[in-house]
Amino acid sequence: MSTGSTSTARRGPGAKSAERRRSIIDAAHAVFAERGYNAGSFQAVADRVGMSQTGLLHYFPAKSDLLLAVLQRRDEVSTAAVDPTAGFAESVLLKARANERIPGVIQLYAVLSGESTTEGHPARAYFTTRFDRLRTGTAAELRALQADGLLGGSVDVAIAAASLAALWDGLQLQWLLAPGEVDVVACLRDYLDGLFARP
Template sequence: MAMETFATRGYHNASLAEIAERAGLTQAGVLHYFRSKAGLLTGVLELRDLSDRQELGAERAHGLDFLRHLVDTVRRNATREGIVRLYAVLSAESVTEGHPAQAYFRDRYDGLRAMVVEALREARDRGQVRADLDVETAATTIIAIMDGLQVQWLLAPDAVDMAAATQQAIDALLGIATERA
């Protein structure tokens, strides 16, 4: 209920009273489990990440396999509109001063960028991408493409194939074919 409310109304417009009512609880009941609205928001975001980590499995894929995992995640996200909307709304909203999810999103982007950089370095070391690839810029670009496609897809789901566009962008950026045979 909180995830849906934050996704449709944003953090600032979502009220604890509305979330509690949708969950069949009182505000005091919600605050028993989460000390504050910001704590509830953090819990919702952590639940979203837990779901994604479970899909990834115990061991992270390496090199180009990690990029394939990213495309698979985008494909899976096309079936999870609420989660995509939550992420898009809250990540954009988090750039405002004092937003309780700002540190979460800063850390999440830092961590994701580090994983993509590592995968690109692995691919470069294996000779799977060109030796002069600027892996930091490529990683930032891949993440930006994925986030931008989510917004476009939310606004026009029948017109945007997020997975195909992500795959094509990665292929073009790296000058390789990363699609599974």
């Protein structure tokens, strides 16, 4: 098989469709980051990628599908902002700092997380899974630090993990309502300093 044929096979309709879908998600992420939840419309996203709303619906039949894809993209952006060599506390603070650059997406997250508590909401599974994964992953990291003697043995890692997630989301909500009065990073740093303080 020639090189040209291999290239064509690798970039067939499926690959082009995946690329198009990714470009729509990136555009939607940018739209919501700039305009927020209410002003971030399907039309604004369609305009940014140069297609009609009908074309957009081919990839995302419902607005909720696109919103969830944006939240998943937000998780990727947040993770990419962290140096792989960073420690636990530094990673948390770097992610929090990255979130400050996308207030509209954080607003989207805050709105949907609250709405997801309603039975049958399309975002319920996403948030249930996300919080479960977050609590489990954070507890595992804290447990490893505890085993290395970097975290006090009296700390209940499961409680600390759930508390950190709750604190972070609560701080972001306060920051959205009063951005000049609440410093999410400073508050998280204070909590983490207390968590890791040795008796």
